[in-house]
Structures are given as structure tokens and as C-alpha cells.
Amino acid sequence: MLSYRFLFTQLVRRELRQKYKGSALGILWYLVNPLVMMGAYTLMFGAILKVAxxxxxxxxxMVGLSVWTFFQTSLxxxxxxxxxxxxxxxxARFPREAIPAATVTVQLVTLAAVxxxxxxxxxxxRGSWTPWLVLVPVFIVCLYGFVLGLALAVSVLHAYFRDVLPIIQAGLLPLFFLTPIYFETSKFSFVHRHPWVGTVLNWVNPIAPFLEGLRAIIYGGSGPGLGRILYxxxxxxxxxxxxxxLFDRLQGELAVVL
Structure with missing residues (x-):
């Protein structure tokens, strides 16, 4: 893979350029879209529904949305x-995994920019400057690795079975509302009455520990917890x-099925 790093770099650069090629704001859309989402969700959940x-x-x-957007868009x-x-x-002959890896890397650049x-x-x-900030890069690297592994799997599976992407899109919608992006799990009285609900929201949900860990550090100025680090x-x-x-086992016939 290292011998093809030039190709990988070119794939990343090309996708970054092409995504908003010809638009007036160009790469600034990477910042505008999350800000628009933040405004909409703040109005809905903070003002109208008063959930928060x-x-x-x-x-x-915004911290939660940044992590979720990276996860969702990458997949x-x-x-x-x-x-x-x-x-x-x-x-061409090259490591096929460079293609989904480049896609996830583009989204990592977007995550960093936001x-x-x-x-x-x-x-x-918030005044949340604490020594725990040194763990932010650790969480980002782990999040990138986690999403990259999923991306390798879904990319090669979708090449063979074209229902994979619609299934992912359908599954991400309910997962969004079950992810603690716009709410704090501990603030719901229902969770206190039924502790298993908190366990499901915080641990069964695969993206929640990453999101909660980063938000604890950046927003809360506190430690993410040993459990989230190990997770x-x-x-x-x-x-x-x-x-x-999975990618290695299925990539042999990619030139035929694509």
C-alpha cells in the first residue's frame, strides 16, 4: 500500500476538488452544510420541541453532529x-482498498475542517482547557480506523450486492435519532427508570462511545472514561x-462484477 501512496494521494485530492467543483463557495461548503444542520437542529430540538x-x-x-456526519457520509x-x-x-493494477480508503480520508479532512x-x-x-485534550487525536485515529474498516466491508459488499447501500441508508436514519447527538442520555428520567436503555444508547450503538468521548473532552472538559478509550x-x-x-476475500472478482 505504501508503494502506491502517490495514487492514494491523487485519489484524495481529486475527490476533494470534484465534490464542489464549479460552485461559488467551493470547499467552504464543507463548513456551511454542518452549520446549517446545527441551526436547524438547534431550532427544532432546543427551541420548538424543547428537548434539550x-x-x-x-x-x-455541533460536536456531536461533526462526528455523526463523518460516520454517515463515509459509509x-x-x-x-x-x-x-x-x-x-x-x-489498472493497484490495491483496490485505496479507493474506499481515499473516500474515508476525504471525510476525515472534512471532519478536521469542521x-x-x-x-x-x-x-x-466553555473554558474546557484540560490535559484530557491530548486524547482527542487518539479518539480521531480510532474513529478513522473504525469507519475505515466498515467502509472496506460495505464497499466490496455493495459491488456484489447492490442492495447494501439502500440498506445502510435505511439503517442510518433510525440510528441517527438513537444516537446522543442532540440530547444527553443521563437527562432523561426514562433512562433512570430503565437503565438498560442507557446501556443500549451509549454502548450498543457503535458510534456513541466515540461521539460521547470526544464531546466529554471538548465540551465538558472532563475525561472520556476508560471504557470509551478501550472501546x-x-x-x-x-x-x-x-x-x-472481507475485502481481500472478495476483491478478486471486482473487475468482473463492476
Whole structure:
């Protein structure tokens, strides 16, 4: 893979350029879209439905949205990445996993472009400068590894079974509302009466520990908890291992099925 790093870099650069090619704002759309979402969800959940009772709610929401958007967009974009690059797969010999990996890396750049200013603003307003900030890169790397493993799996599966992307899109919709993006699980009295609900929301949900861990550090200025750190490390390792094995076993016929 390292010997093809130039190709990988070019794939990432090309996708970054082409996504908003010809638009007036160009790559600034990477920032505009999450800000629009933040405004809409703040209005809906903070003002109209009054679900949230959280100080500095837009900042609380934006940290969560940044992580979720990276997760969601990476999976949906990676799913059909091999199909979109079918001509390249058929004509050239190179590590096929570079294609979904480049897609996830583009979304990582987007996450960094959004999360960095959000984190700086949050740290200033919330005063959450603590030594725990050194763990932010650890969580980002683990999150990237976790999502990359999933991306490898869904990309090669969708190349063979074209129902995979619609299934992912359908599954992400309810998962969004079950992910603690716009709410704090501990604030619901229902969770106190039924502790298993909190366990499901915080641990069975695969993206929740990453989101909650980063938000605890950036927004709360507190430690993410040993459980979330271990979860991030283990989830990334397992996802990458399983995703790579599945991709290696199925990639042999990609030039035929694409």
C-alpha cells in the first residue's frame, strides 16, 4: 500500500476538488452544510420541541453532529466508491482498498475542517482547557480506523450486492435519532427508570462511545472514561481486521462484477 501512496494521494485530492467543483463557495461548503444542520437542529430540538436543557446547546450539538456526519457520509460514500471507479479497477493494477480508503480520508479532512474551529470556539466559551485534550487525536485515529474498516466491508459488499447501500441508508436514519447527538442520555428520567436503555444508547450503538468521548473532552472538559478509550481501541482494531479480511476475500472478482 505504501508503494502506491502517490495514487492514494491523487485519489484524495481529486475527490476533494470534484465534490464542489464549479460552485461559488467551493470547499467552504464543507463548513456551511454542518452549520446549517446545527441551526436547524438547534431550532427544532432546543427551541420548538424543547428537548434539550443543555448550556451552550449549539456547541454541544455541533460536536456531536461533526462526528455523526463523518460516520454517515463515509459509509454512504464508500459504499458505491468501487462502482464509481469501476473503469479504474478494470484497467489498472493497484490495491483496490485505496479507493474506499481515499473516500474515508476525504471525510476525515472534512471532519478536521469542521471540528477544529468548533473545538476552539467551545474551549474558549466553555473554558474546557484540560490535559484530557491530548486524547482527542487518539479518539480521531480510532474513529478513522473504525469507519475505515466498515467502509472496506460495505464497499466490496455493495459491488456484489447492490442492495447494501439502500440498506445502510435505511439503517442510518433510525440510528441517527438513537444516537446522543442532540440530547444527553443521563437527562432523561426514562433512562433512570430503565437503565438498560442507557446501556443500549451509549454502548450498543457503535458510534456513541466515540461521539460521547470526544464531546466529554471538548465540551465538558472532563475525561472520556476508560471504557470509551478501550472501546475505541478495540472497535478500531476489530473493524479494520474484519473489513480487510472481507475485502481481500472478495476483491478478486471486482473487475468482473463492476
Amino acid at each position: 436543557r443543555v448550556p451552550d446547546y449549539p456547541l454541544f450539538l 454512504t460514500a464508500a459504499a458505491d466508491s468501487l462502482i464509481l471507479q469501476g473503469s479504474l479497477v478494470r484497467k 471540528l477544529l474551529p468548533v473545538a476552539l470556539i467551545t474551549l474558549v466559551i 475505541g481501541l478495540v472497535a478500531a482494531a476489530v473493524s479494520l481486521t474484519v473489513g480487510r479480511i
